[in-house]
Amino acid sequence: MLSITRRVGERIVIGDDIVLHVQEVSGSTVRIGIEAPKETPVYREEIWAAVKEENAAAARSAAELPRGPLPPAPAQ
């Protein structure tokens, strides 16, 4: 993995059209601004991983889904 040291206000460019801005550093928290083209989605890693797992689980579903009557919905 490439490691680069940057100061607040400096940027990193990935390819020709992705730019990361180091906006703020406070203790162990870093705020990063990201410019990326519309086709390149940007995710927080843990959310990306959780959604990837749910998509994979949904894609393993068998063709025959149970038919009604369905149980009651959860309380809102």
Add this chain to the structure above:
Amino acid sequence: MSLTVESTRFGTLEIEADAVLSFPRGLIGLGGSRYTLLSTDAESPFSWLHSVEDPDLALPVTRPWQFFPDYEVVLGDAEAETLGLGGDATPDVWVTVRATERVEDFTVNLRAPIVVAAGADGPEAYQVINEAPDADVRAPLFAPGS
């Protein structure tokens, strides 16, 4: 114009060209750029988001509001702009279903709904991250113990 998919689950599918949803970003972790919505049982609340490129790739989906009437999808401005949302038009929203052996255990992913918007060349769909704080990736569809 229609195209034919030899689905491993549902056999031969004839899909009209205007029923193909374009996914410019694919599905998270699964990719794919073209899917269709398939209703195999008119009485079921579940449909299938079926790839037209991979005959083995299909996910059960449902419309969230019939189970969660208060469900909200919150998107950042940039994301809403990407989807071409912002007017009064209500986009079509689906959530993926984790279909387990018992229907009582089914869950849906409220965190990453699939939003279908009108694109320049037909419908475009995006799996987006819902910023609403209580959107669960594995929300039970049915009351526990039912």
